[in-house]
Amino acid sequence: MPKSPKLVKSEWEQDKVYLIQFPRTGCLPSPSPYSLKLETWLRMAGIDYENVSNEFKHMSKRGQQPFIEFNGEQISDTSIIIDILADKVKGKELTELSPIDKAQEHAFYTLIEHHLTWLGFYSRSQSFKWISTDEGYGKAFSGVKAIFLKNFVVPRFERKLKAKCDGQWIGTLTNEERISELKKDIDAISVQLGDKKYLFGDEPKTIDATLFGHLAEILYTPQFTKEIKEYIETHAQNLIAHSNRIKVQYWPDWEEIGQSLRMDTKWR
Ligand SMILES: N[C@@H](CCC(=O)N[C@@H](CS)C(=O)NCC(=O)O)C(=O)O
Structure with missing residues (x-):
């Protein structure tokens, strides 16, 4: 060694x-x-x-x-x-696609990691309180450390994210405009997915892991407004099915992780 x-x-x-x-x-x-x-x-x-x-x-x-x-x-x-x-x-x-699919995949990668992701940052700049509860690190900290996390770390992180968003186009939008931008992202990804299992067919590709990572943070954590999840539930059920499919297939230890917070759970 x-x-x-x-x-x-x-x-x-x-x-x-x-x-x-x-x-x-x-x-x-x-x-x-x-x-x-x-x-x-x-x-x-x-x-x-x-x-x-x-x-x-x-x-x-x-x-x-x-x-x-x-x-x-x-x-x-x-x-x-x-x-x-x-x-x-x-x-x-996981990276192999035809040239035309590769071009589309790159466009969706940019949409997800350089546009959609800002809505997640924005949400946390408004409130990241869940991170100090049992949904976040609540079970991992107690006493002075828990108080420090809740009263100092979380507000500091919210301020840091707010400054980051203020320096970007997202900070210049009204709330209505922000939500409208998000809906356009959701619609585009949902149309690409259609009734396929994964974004480019029956087999998962790298972009499916990318989408899962970013969408899970929207679907499974508290958001600054209920509108986002409600929109996905009513207009993009296929995206929920996509996340569930990946969760079932690749994260059988999801619940166990949430309960135990262990990093060495078995998944296969
Ligand atoms: N492009 C990077 C982005 C990684 C990134 O932004 N990580 C965030 C956490 S989600 C981070 O470490 N931020 C450091 C900080 O905010 O202090 C990647 O794909 O790895």
């Missing part, structure tokens, strides 16, 4: 992927759409990985999580990680 002191997992096994991410939360395995995307992708690809908590302090060189450690190297940014793993390890079939 080689040793690399600068890594979070300083003693590592050759060819094993270590996924460093936030600790588990109660209402879904991660409060980060990117972590949920990447872990879902690893499961879809059938890659042997080990979860490692970042203990709220270990971040990548980009100042973000999740990231992986693989053969003594740290790799960050979920899309870059996926490209590298698909190339070097497993999961190539």
Whole structure:
């Protein structure tokens, strides 16, 4: 077992992927759409990985999580990680599409990760209180730590996200305009999915993990307005079915994770 002191997992096994991410939360395995995307992708690809908590302090060189450690190297940014793993390890079939589908897939990736995701950030800038309840980290902290989380960390995070949104187009919109933008995203993805199992056919692709990661944060966590979930329920039932399909197939340990907050649950 080689040793690399600068890594979070300083003693590592050759060819094993270590996924460093936030600790588990109660209402879904991660409060980060990117972590949920990447872990879902690893499961879809059938890659042997080990979860490692970042203990709220270990971040990548980009100042973000999740990231992986693989053969003594740290790799960050979920899309870059996926490209590298698909190339070097497993999961190539999840990235293979015809040129026209690939073009559409890239457009949907941009819509999801660079547009839809801002509505999630906006929602949390308005209220991220759930993160300190049992839906979030409530069960993991007690006493002074729980008070600190609720009264200092959450308001600070809300302020940070608000500043981030204010510096973007989303901060300039009225609430009505924000919701209208979100509905357009939902409609576009729902039309692409149609009555197919996955966005590009019967088999899941990387973009399905991306969609799942981002949509799960909308469907399974509290939102700043009820309108969003109500709109998906009434106009995009197929997106709910898509999320459920992925949850059933790749997250049989979902409930167990929410109860135990363990990072080493068995899923296959
Ligand atoms: N493009 C990056 C985005 C990762 C990202 O934005 N992660 C957020 C958590 S959801 C983060 O670590 N933010 C650090 C911070 O806000 O301090 C990826 O795909 O990995």
